[in-house]
Amino acid sequence: MNFCSHCGSPDLHLVVPTGDNRPRQVCSACATIHYQNPKIVTGCLPVWEDKVLLCRRAIAPAYGLWNVPSGYLENGESVESGARREVWEEAAARVELDYLITLYNLEKINQIYLQFVGALVDGQYGVGEESLECALFTEDDIPWSEMAFTSSVFTLRRYFANRRSGRKLLHRACYPEE
């Protein structure tokens, strides 16, 4: 942020506003306080029979690597509708959300992952614009060494653990660990 988005002044300073306890970008010209907050990455692991659906990324970062369909939550969306949208955009598939499995904090880059497990409707999928390919994998076939993000590895491992124990637990973690 180089200029105040409210008045256009370059006179921004990192100061602790009155009544606050941490530094913010504050405009000296119009007094606007510019807050910055973490973003939610929402997604869903689609399940069909004993398999899960992954997408190989056609975009940076992690081009060519496999991922649980996920992306930034948009204004006006619920976390749930964002997860369904991401599955549609990345895999041209519809899911019925089952349960929230992952709360994964990437504090260093201000991202909070919220991922669901969902049923792949009719087992149908295609390839979204942001994907090179999409495919169903059994646990033994998961391309563990070609996963895009640690969040996907976390969600996959916990999903298979949940399935073995017959439970629908939410798993929480921080990366790096707190």
Place this chain on the structure above:
Amino acid sequence: MNFCSHCGSPDLHLVVPTGDNRPRQVCSACATIHYQNPKIVTGCLPVWEDKVLLCRRAIAPAYGLWNVPSGYLENGESVESGARREVWEEAAARVELDYLITLYNLEKINQIYLQFVGALVDGQYGVGEESLECALFTEDDIPWSEMAFTSSVFTLRRYFANRRSGRKLLHRACYPEE
């Protein structure tokens, strides 16, 4: 947003960028795309014996009404550490987080609530700067008609239901309902 925060130009237009599917504020001078995303409100319901701790707000909005300690997640925080911070700031109390009880979507105002249940350490609390007072309530004593936000009512009702059933379920909702 009246000016580009990157280059200071007033030449902003709401357009759908190439490869995107929704309108964004795009700067015609420097081509920066300004994304806007929902914010996380994180919090925790502190529990002590058969009581829960609520705070009466000393700030707008909902001045004078009761609330589950909650506030915006900050950059650099996990959802968990933000929840502990909010309890500290609003009630001068420490909590040991137990489980995530609430995912509550306020899509219309781009807020996503994530609230935990936690144990109030040693039953100790004070009054934070943002609170007029803090107090422990049994279920029968909750000031239902003086609650600040629907999210707090939702979390409280679900907490008592969980306690009755002996379960630690996550509850999800949208307000207004989807």
